Amino acid sequence: MSANNASDLPxxxxxxxxxxxxxxxxxxxxxxxxxxxxxxxxxxxxxVYVLVSESINFFQNVSIVDFLTDTQWTPLFDDAHFGIMVLxxxxxxxxxxxxxxxxxxxxxxxxxxxxFAKPRLREVxxxxxxxxxxxxxxxFGYFALLMVTPLLQKIFPELPGFSLLSAGLVMGIMIVPYxxxxxxxxxxxxxxxxxxxxxxxxxxxxxxxxxxxxPAAFSGLAAxxxxxxxxxxGETMILAxxxxxxxxxxxxxxxPAATITSYIVQVxxxxxxxxxxxxxxxxxxxxxxxxxxLCFNILGQWLRRKFRENY
Amino acid sequence: MQHSTLTAEQVRALIAKGKLxxxxxxxxxxxxxxxxxxxxxxxVGDMVMRGAERLNLDFFMNFASRRAANAGIxxxxxxSLLVMTVTAFAAVPLGVAAGVxxxxxxxxxxxxxxxxINITNLAAVPSIVYGLLSLGIFVYxxxxxxxxxxxGLTLALLILPIVIVSTREAIRAIPAMIREGSxxxxxxxxxxxxxxxxxxxxxxxxTGVIIGLARAIGETAPIITIGALTFIAFLPPAxxxxxxxxxxxxxxxxxxSPFTVMPIQxxxxxxxxxxxxEINAAAAGFVLMVMxxxxxxxxxxxxxxxxxxxxx
Numbered sequence: 001m002s003a004n005n006a007s008d009l010p011x012x013x014x015x016x017x018x019x020x021x022x023x024x025x026x027x028x029x030x031x032x033x034x035x036x037x038x039x040x041x042x043x044x045x046x047x048v049y050v051l052v053s054e055s056i057n058f059f060q061n062v063s064i065v066d067f068l069t070d071t072q073w074t075p076l077f078d079d080a081h082f083g084i085m086v087l088x089x090x091x092x093x094x095x096x097x098x099x100x101x102x103x104x105x106x107x108x109x110x111x112x113x114x115x116f117a118k119p120r121l122r123e124v125x126x127x128x129x130x131x132x133x134x135x136x137x138x139x140f141g142y143f144a145l146l147m148v149t150p151l152l153q154k155i156f157p158e159l160p161g162f163s164l165l166s167a168g169l170v171m172g173i174m175i176v177p178y179x180x181x182x183x184x185x186x187x188x189x190x191x192x193x194x195x196x197x198x199x200x201x202x203x204x205x206x207x208x209x210x211x212x213x214x215p216a217a218f219s220g221l222a223a224x225x226x227x228x229x230x231x232x233x234g235e236t237m238i239l240a241x242x243x244x245x246x247x248x249x250x251x252x253x254x255x256p257a258a259t260i261t262s263y264i265v266q267v268x269x270x271x272x273x274x275x276x277x278x279x280x281x282x283x284x285x286x287x288x289x290x291x292x293x294l295c296f297n298i299l300g301q302w303l304r305r306k307f308r309e310n311y
Numbered sequence: 312m313q314h315s316t317l318t319a320e321q322v323r324a325l326i327a328k329g330k331l332x333x334x335x336x337x338x339x340x341x342x343x344x345x346x347x348x349x350x351x352x353x354x355v356g357d358m359v360m361r362g363a364e365r366l367n368l369d370f371f372m373n374f375a376s377r378r379a380a381n382a383g384i385x386x387x388x389x390x391s392l393l394v395m396t397v398t399a400f401a402a403v404p405l406g407v408a409a410g411v412x413x414x415x416x417x418x419x420x421x422x423x424x425x426x427x428i429n430i431t432n433l434a435a436v437p438s439i440v441y442g443l444l445s446l447g448i449f450v451y452x453x454x455x456x457x458x459x460x461x462x463g464l465t466l467a468l469l470i471l472p473i474v475i476v477s478t479r480e481a482i483r484a485i486p487a488m489i490r491e492g493s494x495x496x497x498x499x500x501x502x503x504x505x506x507x508x509x510x511x512x513x514x515x516x517x518t519g520v521i522i523g524l525a526r527a528i529g530e531t532a533p534i535i536t537i538g539a540l541t542f543i544a545f546l547p548p549a550x551x552x553x554x555x556x557x558x559x560x561x562x563x564x565x566x567x568s569p570f571t572v573m574p575i576q577x578x579x580x581x582x583x584x585x586x587x588x589e590i591n592a593a594a595a596g597f598v599l600m601v602m603x604x605x606x607x608x609x610x611x612x613x614x615x616x617x618x619x620x621x622x623x
Contacts, residue, residue, distance in 0.1 A: 022499055029501045030416055036408030037417070040430050040475070043468050047440060050447030105343045112340025116333075125344055127611045132347045134522075134607045135354070136529025138574040139596050142581050143354050146589060173350055176343075204329035206336050227435060234437020236532035237574070241581050261439050261532065268442070268536045274451055282536075286443040290436070297435060 051290060054283030061277055067284070073247040073263075075281045082281065084288055086249045090164065090257035091292075094239055095232035097168025097253050098175055102228055105172070106179025107221070113180070114187040115209040126181065133177030141241030144170035149242065162244030162256035171238050175231050179224045186220020187213050219307040226300030230293045236261035260289045355600060362594030370594060374544040375576065379587035384595050386543040387576035390459070391528055391602075393547060393565060394572055397463020398470065398527050403520055406471050410478025410516075411504055434472040441469045442536025450537055457538045459547060460566040465533050470523035477519020481512035514617045518610045525606035529599065531574035542579070543571040573599045 059067070062082045070083025109129075113122050149166040153159050159166075190213050198208040214221065244256030245266045258266070264282045272278045317325075359366075373383025409426075417423040445465040455461040485508060493503040509516075547568035548560035573595060580592035 026499050026501055030412075033408045033412035033416060036405045037412040037426050039405055039468075040409065040433055040471060041426060043433060043444070043471070044429050046448055047436065047444045050444050051440075054447065105346070108336075108340055109343050109347075112337065112344070116337050116340060128344075128348060128351070130611065131604060131607055132351055134525055134529075134603055135351070136531070136574055136599060136603055138529065138531045138577050138581075139354065139358075139600055142577065142592055142596050143350075143357075145581060146593075147353065147357055173347070176347060204333055206333045207329070230435045230437070234439065236437070236439045237578065240532075241578065261437065264439055264443070265532060265535050268446075268538055283443060283447070286440055290440060293435065293437065297432065 047290070051283050051287040054280050055287045057275075058277070058280035058284040061280070062284075071249055073249075073258075076267075076278050080277070082284075083249075084260075084285070086247045087258055087260045087263050087285060088288070088292075089249050089251060090239075090243070090247075090259040091233055091261070091289075093251055093253050093257070094164045094168040094171065094235075094243060094259055095229065097165060098171035098232040098235075099225075099228060101169055101172025102175035102179055102232075103225060106176045106224070106228070107183060109176065109180040110183035110187060110221075111209050111214070114184045115205060115213060126184075129177040129180055133174070133181075135174070137174065137235060137237040138241070140170050140174050141167075141238040144238055144242035156254065159254055160244075160256055162242060163254050164239075164243050164250075164257055165253040167239050167241075167243040168253060170242070171232055171235050174235070174238070175228045178231060179228050182224035182227065183217070183221050186217040186224070189220070190216045216309050219304045219309065222303040222307065223300055226296050226303070229296045233292055233296075234261060234289065236265055240265045260285045355597070358593040358597040358600065361590055362592075362597050365590055365594035366597065375542055375571075375579075376544075379585065379591055382580075382588075382591055384573065384576055384598065386546060387571050387573045387595065388598070389546055390543070390570040391572040393459050394462045394466065394534075394570065395524055395528055397460060397566070398466040399520070399524060401464055401467035402470050402474050402523065405467070406474025406520075406523075407478050407509070407516060409471075410475045410482060411509065413475070414479050414482040415500065415504055415508060430472050430475055434476075438469055438530055439532040439536055441465055442533030444468070445533065446537050456567065457540070457569060458567045459570045461537055462534050462539060462570065462572070465537060466527040466530060469530065469533065470527050473523040473526065474516070474519050477522070478512065478516050481515025481519075482508055484515065485511050514613060518613045518617070521606050521610040521613070525603050525610070528572075528606070529574055529603050531578055534572055534575060535578070539575055540569055540571060543569060573602075 067082050067084050069085070070081050071085065072081035072083050073086035074081045109125075113125055117125065144166045145162075148170055149159070149161060149163065152163075152166055152169075194212055194216060195208055198212045203211070239259045240262040243259065243262065245258045245262050246256060247263070248255060248257035250257055264285055267278060267282050370383045371388065372385055373381060374385050375387075376382040413423065413426065417426075442465065445461055445468070449455045449461040449464055450457060455464075489507050489511065490503055493507050494500075498506070547565035547570060549565065550562045551559050577592050577595045577599065580588040580595065
């Protein structure tokens with residue numbers, strides 16, 4: 001091929017046409033990619049739409065005042081009562097037990113890994129915690145029902161076979177890895193100079209950790225606690241297996257009780273016709289659940305902004 | 312001028328006290344870490360001991376049964392496998408595309424901001440809510456019914472944030488010179504993504520996908536919520552096999568079949584009063600744990616390899 005044979009070279013207009021085509025296909029690809037990113041927004045819209053529209057149907061049959069103040073939850077009986085506080089009490093008690101275990105344990109592990117542990121130990125400990133966090137919740141439910149409950153019954157012989165206590169304890173263990181891992185990240189992000197300043201004043205490692213590192217990382221710690229609360233409130237299978245599923249308005253963790261989530265499971269296991277009042281209750285319960293987690297997320301964002309430290 | 316009068320003796324005592332507190336705290340930290348490790352060992356150990364007598368080939372090849380000794384997990388593991396296939400086929404393209412868009416294309420404006428805040432918030436939504444979403448949308452509005460397709464899509468939405476976040480992190484680790492080099496020789500933005508960014512980010516994406524699928528395979532609540540059955544004594548129709556006289560199943564008929572999955576089978580067995588089923592629950596729980604832990608193990612190993620090998 002000779003260089004001055006003009007017909008072998010693409011003409012200018014050909015090149016422009018190719019450019020234009022490339023441009024068009026680039027635009028189409030960009031739009032497809034954007035559509036994929038928009039699916040997550042559609043998911044949120046879908047969740048809100050489904051929960052709100054079914055709940056509106058529900059609240060046409062049941063007054064909101066009854067929903068919030070009634071002390072019985074018997075939606076499938078002839079004498080139907082719809083007091084959501086019954087389910088909320090189970091959720092609050094089990095979450096409180098879980099957090100009482102998870103927050104101290106998770107925080108201590110995080111401080112230990114970030115301030116005391118040698119890098120080698122940290123390299124091993126973090127994956128182990130990750131494995132613990134990856135265990136399916138149904139397996140944790142089995143663990144709570146068939147191992148933790150019998151163990152607790154040896155200490156408290158009057159403990160029933162289903163209880164919020166054993167479910168909550170196991171839920172706490174399940175949540176520890178989330179708190180430990182997020183809090184550790186937050187504490188490791190605290191600049192070394194702060195610690196060195198503290199050591200230079202003669203402070204011990206523990207004193208430095210508690211009085212310098214933890215306050216400096218507080219916004220990150222708060223975020224991890226808020227995530228832990230969301231996990232506890234939304235946890236389902238451990239409670240469905242180990243806490244019993246009878247609605248029970250109680251603040252006593254040694255009793256069995258249903259939670260918002262285990263009620264949804266119980267209804268879904270039965271065969272409820274689409275559009276019946278029983279079908280609508282699980283969406284009203286789901287809406288309550290989402291509103292509770294939303295409140296905590298807003299609180300978390302406020303805490304983060306209030307305590308954010310910039311270095 | 313007042314001086315605090317500490318003798319050398321007192322200072323030494325003070326230091327010793329501080330050191331003792333440090334040591335005690337370290338012991339507490341190790342103790343709490345140990346609890347986590349012990350729980351894993353206790354769980355696996357208990358399930359192996361209790362379920363050992365069921366862990367044979369028959370257990371994998373038998374359907375669920377009313378008699379505990381004959382019951383197996385055939386329909387459960389086949390169901391889990393098929394649901395995971397649907398989940399992977401839906402979540403991987405969507406998640407990778409969304410991650411590529413947010414890192415390589417998106418302009419810093421309010422639309423992008425909404426998408427990003429939204430992904431963060433979706434990760435904190437309780438999984439059972441995804442079940443309610445898909446009960447309302449997939450089961451009734453789209454008419455997919457209580458099928459493998461519905462379950463797979465539900466779990467795909469659930470793990471989408473995990474896939475997107477890991478894709479973005481993997482892409483962010485690729486230095487700008489790779490993009491500049493590609494574009495300098497005339498590649499378009501998509502060609503840069505297709506031939507450079509996505510291949511180089513692949514190990515990171517794969518790690519995220521495996522962690523996501525490990526989470527999905529253990530999820531119970533959303534699958535129960537869409538109304539999956541707990542007692543299934545048949546397999547979904549394999550493509551091109553005879554389902555009834557003279558009628559062959561189509562290539563995708565299995566998508567619409569009723570199903571059960573491993574976690575639901577375990578839940579069913581733990582909630583029966585007869586203790587003979589506890590043995591089955593233990594054996595099935597062990598099988599599920601092996602699946603989940605080995606998937607997580609592969610992901611952790613992959614990440615470790617990656618961190619060691621890649622030096623830009």
